[in-house]
């Protein structure tokens with residue numbers, strides 16, 4: 001035992017020194033806790049958010065009036081609330097590896113809330129088709145005016161709530177998300193056509209204040 005150790009012991013034996021050391025220890029503990037608690041909280045929140053998506057995380061369609069979400073020019077989202085993004089618009093040469101009948105040029109935007117979720121008219125218009133429609137399965141086609149048409153594909157058989165010749169408003173329920181036609185899982189194929197030509201729905205909707213994922 002050397003001289004510094006003896007000195008420390010002498011200090012510890014003194015009553016005042018013990019008080020000073022106790023205060024110092026308390027302050028040290030408070031400092032450590034004030035740093036550690038927020039850090040642990042951040043780690044906890046982060047770990048809670050970074051889990052792999054499971055079926056339990058599939059967003060539920062909220063009970064809100066879709067017409068209340070109508071944005072610029074009377075347009076609204078065909079699926080109200082959060083959704084999963086599927087294939088976007090454009091070429092997808094690798095699709096044949098998982099789906100032999102799917103087109104290598106995707107003409108719409110795939111989105112999903114899960115089987116049975118309500119699909120809404122994205123804008124007002126005239127229903128020009130409601131029922132089986134080529135690879136779109138059970139689909140609704142709406143002429144929205146100004147040369148714009150919207151198509152809602154793969155809806156469940158028997159789920160359609162509109163008929164050909166019917167006028168719809170933005171947010172009118174059309175049917176339920178399904179797997180009909182050329183579809184590998186429940187989703188909505190949302191397509192926008194301008195004068196008969198399919199355009200990318202993402203910039204089209206973004207220009208109306210409704211950005212897609």
Ligand SMILES: [Zn+2]
Pocket residue numbers: 087106108109110188189190
């Ligand atoms: Zn699609």
